[in-house]
Every structure is written in structure tokens, then in C-alpha cells.
Amino acid sequence: MLNKEGLILELEFYDRGNRYDVNVSNHVNLICRKCGKIGDFMETAPFSSQMIEEQTGFRPEGMRFEYYGFYKKCRRRKKQ
Template sequence: MIPDKVDREAHIQTVETMLSHLRRKGYKLTPQRRAVVTVLAQDRSHPHVSEIIARARSLSPRISASTVYYTLAMLKEENLIREIEFYNADNRYDTNVSDHLNLICMACGKIEDYEGTVPVSARTVAETTGFRPVRMRFESYGYCKRCVRKGGK
């Protein structure tokens, strides 16, 4: 069940929770996988894959791009991360796996999580329509504080 109010910290994956989950599921915790997990767990900016590859290589210099892509797919399948897909930009990755509002800046591309009340709860959708949501995605497009101060829209 998706809560009406998001407890941001309760839904953000840490290095320890991610590695523990993978260990329980029987995955090998290679240095490369640990590097990708560490990068994601320590980055709240919703990085795109090229950023993840670059940062993972600083921790594990011989990591290949295909290993990063495979690890991202595995983490997504295990519901440890969310992939934010765009049709006209690189996909981004989020360790906050709750249903929450993403604020997306149209000028600089920054994505941040809104910590207030979710626009509509899964419970409300289910009760009023009979539809049973599994996952909900909320996005708001506009301009971040920094871009507004710099003369953005």
C-alpha cells in the first residue's frame, strides 16, 4: 500500500540495505557491484548512467559499462532503485523507491524529490476506481530555485 505522506528517509536505500538484500537473494557481491551500489546510495541527484559509470570507475577502475548496465537492471528488478525514463533525455536512477513527486528542472535537468503529500494515494485510486496500482510515478516540470535566480522562466 502506498502512503498518502511520503517518509523520504524510510524509502531511500543505503549501501548496507542494498548489499544485504542482494546477499539474501544469493547475488555475488563483486567489487564492481559494490562500486555501483555505493555510487547510487551516496548520490541523491538522480544520476544518469554516464555519471554512474564515471563515479564507479573511481572506486573500481576496471569496471565496464556493460557491468554497470547489468547491475542497474538487477537493482531495478530487485526494486532497490527506480529508473526515471525520458523519451528525449538520458534515463536517471533514484534510490528513493517510494511513490513520490519528482521535481524536474527544464533548464538544468536537476531532479529533486518533493517531500510533501503525494498528489493522490494508491489507496484513493483503488477505492474510487477499482484499479489496483502497483507503482505510481509523479513528476512536475518547471524551473529549480537556482535557474529561477539566474533569470530562468
């Protein structure tokens, strides 16, 4: 059930035009498990593509950070 919801959210996310290969700007997505709102938290990712390539040989072309939770209005009486 939860997995299904997660999948739907992900598809909606792609519909918005955010894709792995386009997402050059580092930011964190804040995804509400209740209303499905996806917010942006504009902070730089904790490590660079260059650092990853130097250490692993893998060259990332995009990245996505996601936090799942609840916005304030969706958090009422919800025990986390």
C-alpha cells in the same frame, strides 16, 4: 525539441534506479528543464492507491509525480 528533451530526462531518471514498481515511497520529483536536475520533494501524494482501487477497480503498483520547471540558478532572466 522539447519532447525530445523530456524523453532524455525520463531515460536518465530510469537509469538512476527509480522505477514505477519500486517507487513505493510517495514523493514529488522536481525536474529542471534547464540543467536536468531531478530533486525530490518528500511529501505524500494527495490520494492513496486504496482510494483509487475502491473507486475505479484499478490497483496502482507505483506512482510518480513530476513537476517541471527551473531551479533558482537556472531561472535568471527567465520569464515564466
